[in-house]
Amino acid sequence: MVATGKPQYKIIGTRPRRPDGVDKVTGRAQYGADIKLEGLLYGAVLRSPHAHALIKSIDTSKAEALDGVHAVITNADLVGSGQTVQPATAEALEPGKASPRWAAESILAGPKVLYHGHAVAAVAADDVHIAQDALELIDVEYEILPHVVDVQDAMLDGAPILHPQLRTGVRAAGVDTRSDIETNLASHMRLESGDIEKGFAAADLTIEREFTSSQFHQGYIEPQNATAFWSHDGRINIWTSTQGSFMARDATADVLGVPVAQVKVIPMEIGGGFGGKIPIYLEPMAAVLSKKSSRPVKMWMDREAVFQATGPTASSYSKVKIGVTNDGTITAAECLFAMGAGGYPGSPVGAGVMCALAPYKIDNQVIDGLDVVLNTPKTSAYRAPGAPATEYAVESVMDEIAEQLDMDPIDLRLVNVAEEGVKNSSGTPWPKIGAKDVLEAMKSHPHYLSEIQGEDVGRGIAIGFWFNGGMESSSSARVNKDGSIALILGSVDIGGSRASISMQLAETLGVTYEQIAPQVTDTDSVGYTAVTGGSRTTFAGGWVVYELGQMIKAEMISRASKIWDISGDEITYSDEGTVVGPDDAEGNKRAFSFNELASKLQATGGLIAVSASSSHTTQGAAYGGHIVDLKVDRDTGKTEILRYTAIQDVGTAIHPDYVEGQIQGGIAQGVGMALNEEYYYDSDGHLMNGSFLDYRVPVANDLPMLDVEMVEVPNPGHPFGVRGVGEVPIVPPQPTIRNAIYDAIGVRFYHTPMSPRRVLDELL
């Protein structure tokens, strides 16, 4: 590990067992689909066989009559199911804003189905097989409409229109693309600074390239699930695997048109999300089925439904033009990115735009982003949403520039690298960032210095950036009489955050990790907490427990001041968790260990209970650089990864094992995007590969060991220097691998994935 000016920590940087670990290796942990309630019914969902169609009629009577069926619902049951508040049904659309109706229609289709797999009706029955039988008895009459699944096609004049009321909105100053024509362009944004014409005029070399990428799915192994019970008193309990219990609660209340306080979400353990478990899908359906049947209803998706109907990432079209002088200095950049949002507006193009040029100092730049609706599932966030596509395009052009200038690709990047004080694309100066540290560590890494040999073997590099999120988090803590601490967390734990947050509380208080007992709780039992996503959980969760720690310290000092009968100003709380006062009149030391003082709390005013909510915007932006060696098989078109190294500025690695794990997991997903994964649609807009067999994610023998080197440039905006780490590593793999494939076989690719078929097409 390369560390710059890191304080000495006792617990941070160690690798303790996670508190939820034993339950997870013994099969006892309760994930969403594991819940069992008395009288439980099982749900199933009827999905659209068409990519785009009007629903003329739905007849559910035969399904309702089937033995063992307790409830059948359609969109009509969803809207207006609330008893007290009517759902918003505003038809009028503000530019760039989603219609409130769309939230409900994306759960259960309204007048139209907008993609193959769009939910149309749902059933609750005694068991899952009966529920599935009932689906076959539902008669839906469709009028098939022309469809469009390709992002470039969807922007053409005369393309099939998904939402006749949609008009292009404006999200950034400077351009007005508002018009009166029907369009699939949901919004346009532009970031602009300097003077690109002057910039390009000053360039000695300008390269412009176009790129496209397919749709990728997050591929979490646990399908979406939700169990709901709508009680006769109107209270709705929902057990679900979600990345954000509060977000799921609020979104469900909105769709059902009930007050937020009527809904309680109990987050279950979650089997992966990567952004895909931020939106709700089944929660409102299960709730309404429960209301109709007066029984708890459990639903989970089959894998095909997960692929068909939960958010993949956007397909993309990119055009990137970069001008440089002969010494490699970038004089101007102009980029256009269009991303497919799926059936409803809201692709991650905005984030992609902001990330595209983030590694570099570029005075003259214009970046346009277009959000395009088309007949595919509504996209949702997927790890660094938007960034892999836009940075892939930029890093690919950078590689071609380095080649033409005959420069080392890392040197080209070092000439232009963003540093503290440089303005980013939004015009804000960077705080302390580690982009340069990462590039320097790449350059001196043994992998980069090693020789590569062999036929059709190549090496590539690229770097990647992601902002990392701040946002609101809440926690509470109680000090018990023996000094152990119950810690209540609002963030669901998707991969070790109970550990990383507890470690930060232990460090703050100078107590042991083992004496902290963390627990993730429901939405009624802790303050609002934003999603586990955006690489924010260890950052924001750490901030909150740091604040809790300060509150506990102050309270401990005040109790000692009572016992010793001296002013609190004379008492200090040491790093070891000892409360120390001045010697008494007889010269005896005054000191309590944390646990000693805890044993006196009940006699001095009661046990300590504190809670805190905070929202910090000082998250640290982060960079990673990847190096790959690979070999292309000219007979099969298959690319084999021989060696992979990721170097990343992680701020401070709280639990290094989980930091490495995040980076390795991100690489594996990025390798899947680069080489293999993609959605296939047939000419009718049907998803053709909705299974793990056909949408093939990397398996153990597709990958070598993935080497991780952590660079630690502490984030000055966090008490322990934490930067988010989870998303950065999915950004560099596509360009890294593309650049290496060129090195291996001399072919430049302009589409990802570079699947064996596409490689063969180029070679044959």
Next chain:
Amino acid sequence: MIPEPKVVNTIINGDSKQILVSERDSLLEALRDRIGMTGAKEGCNNGNCGACAVIMDGRLVNSCCVMAAEVEGSEIMTVEGLASRDELHPLQTEFLDNAALQCGICTPGFLMSSYALLQENPNPTEEETRFWLAGNLCRCTGYDKIIESVLTVAKG
């Protein structure tokens, strides 16, 4: 229309069990929905992900692809039976200590597959381990720490 339930006699993790199943239940559904043993997970329900892996009469199987009715008279071992009364299995300990799980949904399947691998081949190479475990998907870890853990346990 509802098929007659049927009793299946099996031994699960050493205990004899009678399970009342629907003729259409898979072994995975029988375990999870009929007797509440939810250690085996459903990731795909068609044999592609390995999250539901259990050992049936000494053989590693994906329980979503076995009909419940087929297990009459069989011995089944699930992740719930891996630890002894007082001690975790070394694979469980190593997965924990080496952070071989992030979300953990794949973990029961990987533990059962790794257990079966080490029964069959107590000293596998990295390549053999990667091939054996290729039927188990993990989307979180990139496999490194899982492979390392299995190799560490094999070395003793």
